[in-house]
Amino acid sequence: PDHTGEIVLLSAHYDHMGQTPLGFCPGAADNASGVAALLEIARVLSASPNPPRRSIAFAAFDCEEMGLLGSFAFTCQPDFDPARFVAVVNIDLIGRYFMDVVKQALFVSGTENYPSLEEQIIRWGQKQNLRILPIGADFSTLRSDHAPFETYGFPCLFFSCGTFPDYHKPGDTADRLDYQAMQKSARLILDTVRYFASAESIEAPVLSNAGSRNELRSIQYALQEIGNHYEQAGFSLPQK
Numbered sequence: 756p757d758h759t760g761e762i763v764l765l766s767a768h769y770d771h772m773g774q775t776p777l778g779f780c781p782g783a784a785d786n787a788s789g790v791a792a793l794l795e796i797a798r799v800l801s802a803s804p805n806p807p808r809r810s811i812a813f814a815a816f817d818c819e820e821m822g823l824l825g826s827f828a829f830t831c832q833p834d835f836d837p838a839r840f841v842a843v844v845n846i847d848l849i850g851r852y853f854m855d856v857v858k859q860a861l862f863v864s865g866t867e868n869y870p871s872l873e874e875q876i877i878r879w880g881q882k883q884n885l886r887i888l889p890i891g892a893d894f895s896t897l898r899s900d901h902a903p904f905e906t907y908g909f910p911c912l913f914f915s916c917g918t919f920p921d922y923h924k925p926g927d928t929a930d931r932l933d934y935q936a937m938q939k940s941a942r943l944i945l946d947t948v949r950y951f952a953s954a955e956s957i958e959a960p961v962l963s964n965a966g967s968r969n970e971l972r973s974i975q976y977a978l979q980e981i982g983n984h985y986e987q988a989g990f991s992l993p994q995k
Contacts, residue, residue, distance in 0.1 A: 761809040762839050763951040765944075766826065766900050767793040767846040768819030778925040783932055785922065789846035790815055792941040799945060807952035809841060816900045819847075826900035837907040842951040844912045845901035846944060850937030853917030854988040857980045860886040861940050862973070864895040865905075865912040868960035872910070872950075873969060879946045883939040888973035910957065914944055917977075920989040 767789035771782030781787075797813045816825035829835065852858050861880065866873035866889050873889050880887035892911070896902055901911040916936070921927050951957065981988045 758808040760839055761841050762812050763809050763841060763948060764812045764814060764843045764904075765793055765796060765846070765948050766814040766816060766843065768816045768825065768900055770817050770820055770825075772820060772923055775923075780923060780925050781928055783927050783929040784848050784851045784916070784919075785927055786819070786847050787929075788848065788850040788932060788937055792846050792849060792937070792944060795941055796945045796948060800948070807949065808955075809952045811948060811952050814900075819900055823897065823900055823902055827903045830903045837904075837909075840904070840907065840909055841957050842910045842912070843901050843904045844914070844944060844948055844951070845899055846914050847899040848915045848917065849940040850932040850934065851916045851919050852933070852936075853919065853977060854981050855919050856984040856988045857888075857917065857977050859884065859936055859939075860888050860916070860977075861943065862888045862890055862915050862917050863912060864890045865892050865901065865910060867891050867967070867970065868962065869910055869958045870961065870963040872958050875950070876943070876947060877969075879943050883943055885936070885939045885943060886976070887943075888977065889969040890973055891967075891970050908960075910951070910960075912947065914940065914947075916940070 768786050769790045771785060772780040793813055793815065800811060814829065816829065818824035819826070849861065853860065853862070863876055866876060877887045877889070892905065895913045896905070899913055899915070901913045905911045981990070985992070
């Protein structure tokens with residue numbers, strides 16, 4: 756088939772909270788980490804001697820923290836043609852641990868109706884010694900810049916390490932990033948973008964119980980880790 760004109764979009768938002776009543780919030784994980792991964796993936800792909808079947812577009816969106824205004828504005832442009840897009844991959848928060856305790860793990864949403872793709876992403880994660888935690892798109896709807904694209908019928912994947920106790924606070928600083936975990940996450944996202952750009956055909960969505968089972972495993976694992984390290988996660992037991 757002729758894939759000329761088809762587009763895979765990789766996105767991340769570059770805005771953050773800035774000055775707040777709590778102090779200045781630098782946003783190292785949210786989302787300088789995602790923009791850094793986007794730029795590195797763009798560098799790697801642009802240096803590849805073998806061009807993919809489809810075009811890959813890179814978008815750094817503004818005003819995500821104000822309600823996804825940048826990505827919604829993108830989809831409202833008169834030259835935006837959803838028929839040309841085959842997938843959106845969005846990065847928002849990598850290089851930290853969910854609640855500071857779910858280590859070497861990466862959440863992915865939007866794969867629940869693409870079971871073969873979901874299992875492939877889990878295998879790519881295993882190659883990186885990275886635990887992939889699939890969750891349903893309902894967990895991440897309106898959480899980040901993939902949301903404006905979700906109604907168009909193509910895969911919209913959201914990769915994130917999840918939030919942590921100093922999310923949207925001054926403590927989200929560069930020294931708290933795990934750069935090895937960030938590199939692993941970027942490599943896995945690169946594999947995902949390459950798949951969408953080079954596959955002969957994109958998997959059609961199907962209703963599958965596999966996605967639900969993987970989501971339950973993800974929730975069970977995250978809650979278990981939080982329960983095992985509840986004080987580090989910022990929780991305390993109620994006083995008797």
